[in-house]
Amino acid sequence: MAQTQEKESQTPNAPTTVDMKDIVSLCKRRGFVFPASEIYGGINGFWDYGPLGTELKNNIRDLWWKAMVVTPPIGPDGQPLQIVGVDSAIIQNPRCWEASGHIDGFNDPMLDCKETQKRYRADHVFVLIPRNGEGPSLAFDKDAEDDEVAQRLKKLARGRPKSDYNRTTLDKLPFEAFVNIIGPDTKTPGTLTKPRQFNMMISTGGLSVTGGEETKSYLRPETCAGIFLNFKNVVDSSRVKVPFGIAQIGKMFRNEVTPRNFIFRTREFEGMELEWFCHKDEAPMWFEFWFEQRKKWWQSVGLDMTRLHYLEVPDGDRAHYSQRTIDIEYRFPFSGEGYDELEGLAHRGNFDLTQHQAFSGTKLEYMDPVTNERYLPDVIEPSLGLTRALLTLLCDAYTVDPGRPSGMYMNFHPSVAPKKAAILPLTAKEDHVPLATKLYMDLREHYAVDLDIKQNIGKRYARQDEIGTPFCFTIDDQTRADQTVTVRHRNTMRQERIGMDHVAAYIAAEMKKIS
Numbered sequence: 001m002a003q004t005q006e007k008e009s010q011t012p013n014a015p016t017t018v019d020m021k022d023i024v025s026l027c028k029r030r031g032f033v034f035p036a037s038e039i040y041g042g043i044n045g046f047w048d049y050g051p052l053g054t055e056l057k058n059n060i061r062d063l064w065w066k067a068m069v070v071t072p073p074i075g076p077d078g079q080p081l082q083i084v085g086v087d088s089a090i091i092q093n094p095r096c097w098e099a100s101g102h103i104d105g106f107n108d109p110m111l112d113c114k115e116t117q118k119r120y121r122a123d124h125v126f127v128l129i130p131r132n133g134e135g136p137s138l139a140f141d142k143d144a145e146d147d148e149v150a151q152r153l154k155k156l157a158r159g160r161p162k163s164d165y166n167r168t169t170l171d172k173l174p175f176e177a178f179v180n181i182i183g184p185d186t187k188t189p190g191t192l193t194k195p196r197q198f199n200m201m202i203s204t205g206g207l208s209v210t211g212g213e214e215t216k217s218y219l220r221p222e223t224c225a226g227i228f229l230n231f232k233n234v235v236d237s238s239r240v241k242v243p244f245g246i247a248q249i250g251k252m253f254r255n256e257v258t259p260r261n262f263i264f265r266t267r268e269f270e271g272m273e274l275e276w277f278c279h280k281d282e283a284p285m286w287f288e289f290w291f292e293q294r295k296k297w298w299q300s301v302g303l304d305m306t307r308l309h310y311l312e313v314p315d316g317d318r319a320h321y322s323q324r325t326i327d328i329e330y331r332f333p334f335s336g337e338g339y340d341e342l343e344g345l346a347h348r349g350n351f352d353l354t355q356h357q358a359f360s361g362t363k364l365e366y367m368d369p370v371t372n373e374r375y376l377p378d379v380i381e382p383s384l385g386l387t388r389a390l391l392t393l394l395c396d397a398y399t400v401d402p403g404r405p406s407g408m409y410m411n412f413h414p415s416v417a418p419k420k421a422a423i424l425p426l427t428a429k430e431d432h433v434p435l436a437t438k439l440y441m442d443l444r445e446h447y448a449v450d451l452d453i454k455q456n457i458g459k460r461y462a463r464q465d466e467i468g469t470p471f472c473f474t475i476d477d478q479t480r481a482d483q484t485v486t487v488r489h490r491n492t493m494r495q496e497r498i499g500m501d502h503v504a505a506y507i508a509a510e511m512k513k514i515s
Ligand code: GAP
Pocket: 221, 222, 223, 224, 254, 256, 263, 264, 265, 266, 267, 268, 269, 271, 273, 341, 342, 343, 344, 381, 383, 384, 385, 386, 387, 388, 389
């Protein structure tokens, strides 16, 4: 063992007891995520990604793209699936959004408080209604914790227990009932306005989109529209045959009424979407297939699968285009005892191709070359927010560990970690640094690695723990004698010696391991 040996972690893989404010603070301190326009006081619902956040995001993006497009899964017939990628424009002809149903149907019920001018989403406000009909009802923000509920009940209802109340959400109540409701941030009943439908698309003004007069267009609220608009182009220009998929990764924009929970719900974000085109008779089979694939992918990037939950979205709660949806949900630090949506898997039927065919007047039917059947294929769509995936992996990785100087470490899987390894000369002594530099110069050809020379070794380990670097390779006096280095494992702080010329292969093997 090298002299840099530390004691074993007291709480390896400790369950997360993490608070969002610790994650937000780490993100700022170490350069994962910054508030957008911070020096101007910020802008609600927008965030910037710093040096490490950008690396982490690119890694997640590349792993998704590889799993979908570069090396797509093996299908039920033992052959690799056919999936190709596109990169379509963010602004499309506005008719596209009429056809997709977004101009009429992409709405959230929004209301205001006349007293505080605060704005809420009706389905995100829960209301406690006295079971015996006596006294006011109390409204709370969806994320209100038990203490806040108890405190307001104490102040506004003389500490009446929660069990004296029925719970519902504001959107389920008739407006007449609002006179008796105390809003989430007030003390008097009757200040909430009637909910009205609020379109979530962000529009652009002053663009001559169609070549004539300036018309209003929209920043895309989902990337899949660009896939449907190019369905015929892809079929005509490549050799794909149904069943096949088209994938796209890119920016999406939504005028969320209440952006919140750090980067969970933002107004600008990135999405990773696959539209899988298949015959309608096979759609239920492909739905199950993609559900299994998505779980496998989450496991491959190191997510704690015990924190996931799968919600079969009931009739009436699904998006206008969906015949069936399963939400893959995760227990975020702000989810309390529940879960929040991480990814959606939808069976969109042939809704989109039917609509775009009708609105554009262009035939989009596929002709099966074997049976000569002409039809509009059904679509199965796994759709994941890239930035939400990043938040999920940040929350999942944050591990409190009082037994080490940093008090925590980020348990990133090596494949997603922004830095795969750090090369640390034990001291700034002359013979440690050149050997470390040589190792670094070899490794940087293949991996994102850090060479860190300054400060004492404990402080350098602490920094790497905070940014989630899985391995630290330390060069010490023994390195010159026998060409070995120590590997320090981030999670356990255990150390072992390996040959310097095995380091690259060691990292490669660890990147592929599935926990
Ligand atoms: N094309 C289907 C579609 O857009 P969605 O459920 O509205 O479906 C897909 O969005 C995914 O995009 C969600 O599961 C979530 O991961 C992410 N997402 C949605 N709204 C978001 C927002 N405002 N901020 C960040 N991510 C968001």
